[in-house]
Amino acid sequence: MKKISVIGLLTFISLIFFNSCYYDKADVVYPAVTCDTTTVRLSVELENIMAASCYSCHSGTADLGGGIVLTDYATIKDYADFGILMSCLIQDGSTSAMPKGGAKLSDCEINKFSAWVNRGAPQN
Numbered sequence: 001m002k003k004i005s006v007i008g009l010l011t012f013i014s015l016i017f018f019n020s021c022y023y024d025k026a027d028v029v030y031p032a033v034t035c036d037t038t039t040v041r042l043s044v045e046l047e048n049i050m051a052a053s054c055y056s057c058h059s060g061t062a063d064l065g066g067g068i069v070l071t072d073y074a075t076i077k078d079y080a081d082f083g084i085l086m087s088c089l090i091q092d093g094s095t096s097a098m099p100k101g102g103a104k105l106s107d108c109e110i111n112k113f114s115a116w117v118n119r120g121a122p123q124n
Ligand code: HEC
Pocket: 050, 053, 054, 055, 056, 057, 058, 064, 065, 066, 068, 079, 084, 085, 088, 095, 096, 098, 099, 100, 101, 102, 105
């Protein structure tokens, strides 16, 4: 009898321990896994997003983007530095909402642009 209740007590304690451990880890790990903004390069992460959502209008070959060629670094750098790029993407109403006529970018995609802009919009 005594042995069983000791095992029962240990099981109870370990359940509490593992449960709290599980929740602590989930809180910390979840956002990092779903949206990683530690490395955001114009030529890789942002290029992928723009190839899918922007270049149909804003590349040198397509002229549906009001003459704005985002494949040109000097151009995207200017729009980034003046706050226009982020304004278009978060769609705050003070500039044209982008992607024009399409669905807003996901929060994670917008966060990647924002991280890059906040680091000075480097040519990386
Ligand atoms: C369907 C075509 C189309 C797509 C796709 C598109 N744009 Fe545009 N974009 C335009 C046009 C046209 C303009 C010129 C302003 C206007 O007519 O609204 C423009 C203007 C802009 C401007 C300048 C806005 C201003 O107010 O000066 C920025 C910055 C921009 N686009 C970024 C983007 C980004 C980043 C994407 C992808 C996430 C994107 N665009 C996708 C057509 C497009």
